[in-house]
Amino acid sequence: MNKLDSNATLQALRNESIADAHCSSTQAYIKSARGAIVTDVEGKEFIDFAGGIAVMNVGHSHPKVVKAIQEQAADFTHTCFMVHPYAPAVTLAHRLAKLTPGDFDKKVLFLNSGAEAVENAVKVARYYTKRPGIIVFDNAYHGRTLLTMSMTAKVQPYKKGFGPFAPEIYRAPFGDIDALKKLLITGVDPSEVAAVVAEPVQGEGGFIAPPDGFFKEVAALCKQHGILFVADEIQSGMGRTGKMFAMEHWGVEPDLVTVAKSLAAGMPLSAVVGKKEIMDSVHLAGLGGTYSANPLACAAALAVLDIFEEENMLEKSVILGQKLQSQFGIWKEQFDGVGEVRGVGAMAGITIVNADGSPAPEKAKALCAHCLELGLVILSCGIYGNVIRVLAPFVITEEQLGRAFEIMEEGLKKIL
Numbered sequence: 001m002n003k004l005d006s007n008a009t010l011q012a013l014r015n016e017s018i019a020d021a022h023c024s025s026t027q028a029y030i031k032s033a034r035g036a037i038v039t040d041v042e043g044k045e046f047i048d049f050a051g052g053i054a055v056m057n058v059g060h061s062h063p064k065v066v067k068a069i070q071e072q073a074a075d076f077t078h079t080c081f082m083v084h085p086y087a088p089a090v091t092l093a094h095r096l097a098k099l100t101p102g103d104f105d106k107k108v109l110f111l112n113s114g115a116e117a118v119e120n121a122v123k124v125a126r127y128y129t130k131r132p133g134i135i136v137f138d139n140a141y142h143g144r145t146l147l148t149m150s151m152t153a154k155v156q157p158y159k160k161g162f163g164p165f166a167p168e169i170y171r172a173p174f175g176d177i178d179a180l181k182k183l184l185i186t187g188v189d190p191s192e193v194a195a196v197v198a199e200p201v202q203g204e205g206g207f208i209a210p211p212d213g214f215f216k217e218v219a220a221l222c223k224q225h226g227i228l229f230v231a232d233e234i235q236s237g238m239g240r241t242g243k244m245f246a247m248e249h250w251g252v253e254p255d256l257v258t259v260a261k262s263l264a265a266g267m268p269l270s271a272v273v274g275k276k277e278i279m280d281s282v283h284l285a286g287l288g289g290t291y292s293a294n295p296l297a298c299a300a301a302l303a304v305l306d307i308f309e310e311e312n313m314l315e316k317s318v319i320l321g322q323k324l325q326s327q328f329g330i331w332k333e334q335f336d337g338v339g340e341v342r343g344v345g346a347m348a349g350i351t352i353v354n355a356d357g358s359p360a361p362e363k364a365k366a367l368c369a370h371c372l373e374l375g376l377v378i379l380s381c382g383i384y385g386n387v388i389r390v391l392a393p394f395v396i397t398e399e400q401l402g403r404a405f406e407i408m409e410e411g412l413k414k415i416l
Contacts, residue, residue, distance in 0.1 A: 005041045025050075025379060026372055033060035036396035038377070047404045049371075049378045051391040054203070054235045054347075057262035058313060059395035064303045065265045072299035081110070081293040082285075088298035093271075095305055100273045101231075101245055102253040107279035109272045110293035114234035114260035115143025117270035118197065120287060121256045122147060124272065125195035125228045128281040132167075133193035135183065135227075137174040139205030139383055142197065142232060151197065153205060154383055174202060175210045177217040190225035195256070200246035203235035206382030207342040207349035207389050215252045228255040228278065234270070235347070238262035239308065239394065242318040242345035249344065265304050269297035316394040320401075321345030324390055327405055337363065337416030342387065349389040351382070352416075359384035363415050370411035376404050 003009050010029045028040040036059060039045050051057065058065070072088065081089055093108035100106065109124075111117050122134055134151065136142065142151040144158060150165035152158050159165070170188045173179045184190045196218060202208040222229040231254035236246035238261065243249055245257065255278060260270035268291070272279070307313060321344075328341040328350050337360065339353035352364040364380045367388060371378050381387050388408075392401075 007040060007042055010041065025368070026377065028372075035059040035061075036393045036400050045375060046372070047376045047392075047396075047400050047407075049376060049390045049392045049404060051262075051393050052266060053261070053379070054240060054391045055261045055266055056393045057238050057240060057317070058265055058304055058307045058311075059393040060266075062265060062303070062307060062395075064307055065300050068299040068303035069267070069296050072296050075295075077296055078291070078294065080290055082288050082290075086295055086298075088295050088302060089293040092298045092301050092305075095302070096259070096271060096273055099244055099305070100257045100259070101247050102257075102275070104253070105276040106273055107276050109279065109287050110298070111270045111272070111289060112268045112291050112294070113143070114258065114270050115145045115148040116289070117234065117258035117260055117272050118142045118148045118151070118232060119145055121197070121230050121232075121258050121272045121274075122195065123287070124256065124274065124278060124282060125230060127286070128278045129194040129226065129228060131192050131194040131227075133170060133188050134168060135170045135172060135180070135188070135193055135196045137172055137198055137202075139174055139202050139208055140171075140197075140199060141202070141204030142199075174198075174205075174208060175214050177214060177221070180218065180221065184221075184225070190227060193225065193227045195228040195230045196222055197230040197232055199232045199234075199236060200249070201236045201241060201344050201347055203347075203389075204381050206351075206387040207347060209342065209344050210250075212250070215247065215250045219252050219254070222255075230254060230256045230258065232258050234258055234260040235391075236344075238304075239314050239317045240345065240347045240391070241343075242314065242321050244308075244314065246344060246347075263304065264297045264301040267294070267297035267300040269294065269301055313394050317346045320392065320394055320396065321348060323401060324348040324392075331409070331412060335412050335416045338412070343389070346390070346392070346394065349381070349387045352386045352388060359386035361385035364388055366415050367408070367411045370414060371407050374407045374410070376407040378408070 030038050031041045032039045097106040136151045140153045142148040147166045150169045172183045231247045233245050256274035332338045339351035342349045352360045354360045364386045381389050
């Protein structure tokens with residue numbers, strides 16, 4: 001076996017070369033990936049229920065995405081949009097502005113990562129309102145930079161030892177409009193709040209969906225006080241919940257939307273999409289970045305949007321979501337250790353609990369290990385690490401999904 005064709009050898013080299021803090025869920029080093037299957041350097045195949053953490057909604061190595069990247073790379077890979085602009089970025093911005101919720105004129109800012117998109121949404125909101133305060137919610141995850149880490153709720157592993165944190169961040173219980181109203185009385189003056197930033201369905205926090213009507217009330221409260229409402233659709237967007245953007249489930253039109261992850265099918269690209277007057281309020285050259293609107297990433301994203309239109313990706317997402325929610329409901333009845341079925345559509349998860357209903361993160365961890373051994377990659381999340389989440393590509397086949405369910409059920413029987 002060649003040196004680079006061994007998981008063990010690569011792991012030893014990695015231990016010498018890569019910071020321990022940048023860890024991985026598995027020690028299977030991937031050589032290729034197609035659709036919903038990833039294959040490691042030793043030839044073992046895994047059904048991918050992680051999807052690169054919500055990045056591969058259209059599937060790994062989709063031929064249209066690969067072709068778009070190859071063709072763009074043959075022309076040029078970088079000029080810096082702030083120096084020499086190019087068509088893929090302009091075309092993508094035009095299409096993306098039409099796709100995001102809101103019947104009003106919008107403009108787009110491209111960046112590289114989800115955290116950068118959230119950072120810049122906050123920058124724009126503060127600039128436009130001339131206010132410092134940002135309200136976020138319990139269980140929120142918004143990124144790992146100083147500001148987005150401050151906005152994120154969970155301490156370990158995201159915040160531990162990394163303080164002091166950014167100021168003017170206020171937190172309210174998710175899904176409780178009365179608590180949010182109280183915060184504007186006892187926590188911060190609404191005239192000092194620039195934005196409320198919320199995930200439509202909380203991701204890392206545990207696949208938590210809001211009560212019906214919650215976001216309509218949040219949007220109305222924001223409008224009442226001149227506060228911008230920002231939807232962080234980085235994990236929930238791009239069809240994951242059965243709508244192109246999850247906020248569409250509740251008929252809410254955010255002032256700003258952040259997009260990333262599955263936008264470019266694995267290429268580093270994110271965006272802030274917002275009302276024209278808000279986005280254009282910032283002074284010339286106040287926003288940007290060296291790699292922002294990278295041409296390869298924009299070409300990949302254009303291919304992704306074509307795939308959604310031409311291959312019924314939203315319909316595939318709805319069908320996948322129905323199958324996941326149905327199977328998870330069966331397991332909830334079958335196993336006392338399955339506490340709740342969570343999420344919306346194909347952004348689906350189950351909680352793993354002890355006999356007394358308390359979180360059981362060690363059992364969730366054991367289930368992930370069992371599944372990996374049998375060729376299925378699943379991830380846990382949540383404040384207590386006891387939520388098993390599914391972010392499978394929409395193109396997963398019936399056979400692959402059936403086998404994945406078999407593996408998970410074997411694990412539930414064994415562990416619970």
